[in-house]
Amino acid sequence: MSNHHDTGYKELFSYPELVRQLIEGFAPPEVAAMMDFATLTDHSGSYITPLFGEKFEDKVWSVEVKWDGTRQRVFVYLLLEFQSTVDHRLPIRMLHYVACFYDHLIKTHVTTARKGMPPIFPVVLYNGSKRWTAREDIYRMIRPEPPGFMRVYQPHLRYYLVNESAFSEEELAERDTPLSGIFEVEKASKDVDALQEAVQRLAARIRAHPEKARLDEVITRWLKRHLRRLGAEAEKALEQVNSLVEDNAMLAENLQTWAERERQKGRQEGRQEGRQEGEEIGLQRGRQENARETAINLLALGLLDDHQIAQTTGLSLDEVKALRSDQPH
Structure with a gap:
């Protein structure tokens, strides 16, 4: 091990x-x-x-x-x-x-x-x-x-x-046993919605098994350990659940709450990434505009050729030539 x-x-x-x-x-x-x-x-x-x-x-x-x-x-x-x-x-x-x-x-x-x-x-x-x-x-x-x-x-x-x-989702579903349900939970761990559905299917398969009392006890313990690996919020979702069969309503509600929190967290992270990306784009545009203004001023002075202005401002040679052609003669 x-x-x-x-x-x-x-x-x-x-x-x-x-x-x-x-x-x-x-x-x-x-x-x-x-x-x-x-x-x-x-x-x-x-x-x-x-x-x-x-x-x-x-x-x-x-x-x-x-x-x-x-x-x-x-x-x-x-x-x-x-x-x-x-x-x-x-x-x-x-x-x-x-x-x-x-x-x-x-x-x-x-x-x-x-x-x-x-x-x-x-x-x-x-x-x-x-x-x-x-x-x-x-x-x-x-x-x-x-x-x-x-x-x-x-x-x-x-x-x-x-x-x-x-094994595909279809192949695991065909087996329709508590063990195939455990494998489904393992495979769905990176998708909170898929995980929520897999846990519900697992609970249903345990409920239908002749040895449901024994399996419910051990699989509930396993699931708690499994969710612990996904973080504190996931672990908290099963904190009060002692049986996947008997506490099914509580389980569904807690998993739903956890899934919604994960979705909200994802949306917030997405907005934050969007803001950061927007700020970076704005900075790049600002730097580009400053470089263009500097190049225009240097062109007006007539002291540097196009290659020198490109090196000084960071603009490409084609951009400098285009600005020169726009200058009044």
């Missing part, structure tokens, strides 16, 4: 309902089809990664899957990646994190090296605004690509990327 954005999402994905919505709504359909979500089990913990010298607390869940008539438990490794810039080391980090987790399973006697390691589905959830450009398989980082006989000896680990900004 690299910054303060992660805290809220870590709590969100401590709830199996939201993990299920992530897999069903944003992972490949064939992956979700194999999973028995009733068996979701949280295995998250803290591990020390010697390579990066950092402590990380990313979410790890296990779930039973069924294929070829057999059932097996698969671990879903969820890396929450909320950096302002894309970290091109991420394939190396992911390989290291997975290796550390496998080592943890051995040390805690979940399995042994002789028995083998369980499958892992690595997922990276990214909510940054910049386009994701990191490689999605560590093998793609190896340059130049080795000859055929050496390729089998190179490391391979691919993660599945869920890039919030890559």
